[in-house]
Amino acid sequence: MYNGVFDCVKKVASRNGELYYAFLSSNSCEFCLTSLRCALRVPGISGLYSGLTAGIMRQLVYGMPRMAFYTILLDRFKPPSGEKMPFLKLLGCGFAAGGTAAAIGT
Numbered sequence: 001m002y003n004g005v006f007d008c009v010k011k012v013a014s015r016n017g018e019l020y021y022a023f024l025s026s027n028s029c030e031f032c033l034t035s036l037r038c039a040l041r042v043p044g045i046s047g048l049y050s051g052l053t054a055g056i057m058r059q060l061v062y063g064m065p066r067m068a069f070y071t072i073l074l075d076r077f078k079p080p081s082g083e084k085m086p087f088l089k090l091l092g093c094g095f096a097a098g099g100t101a102a103a104i105g106t
Contacts, residue, residue, distance in 0.1 A: 058105070066101035073097055 073093040078085055 062101050062105035065104050066097050069097035069100050070094060 070093055073096060074085070074090075077089055077093065
């Protein structure tokens with residue numbers, strides 16, 4: 001659960017950098033400060049957070065269940081002796097968790 005919460009916080013924190021990078025690569029502003037002024041002028045402050053709900057919803061309906069299912073599958077299939085799980089079992093748990101979360105998230 002903590003992983004999903006931290007992913008949502010990361011999405012909120014990194015959203016401005018992603019938008020600024022996209023604005024830099026798509027417009028003809030030459031310098032960083034000039035392009036920052038252009039980025040704030042064109043969409044405005046509220047434009048920096050547009051599309052944020054989609055990113056957070058994706059984390060909630062796909063990211064959190066995927067990690068929860070992976071943890072559940074690891075606990076279910078771990079060897080009773082406490083030794084490391086074979087790589088193919090880990091891979092299978094990851095595929096099953098990702099596929100189940102993708103089915104829920106879509």
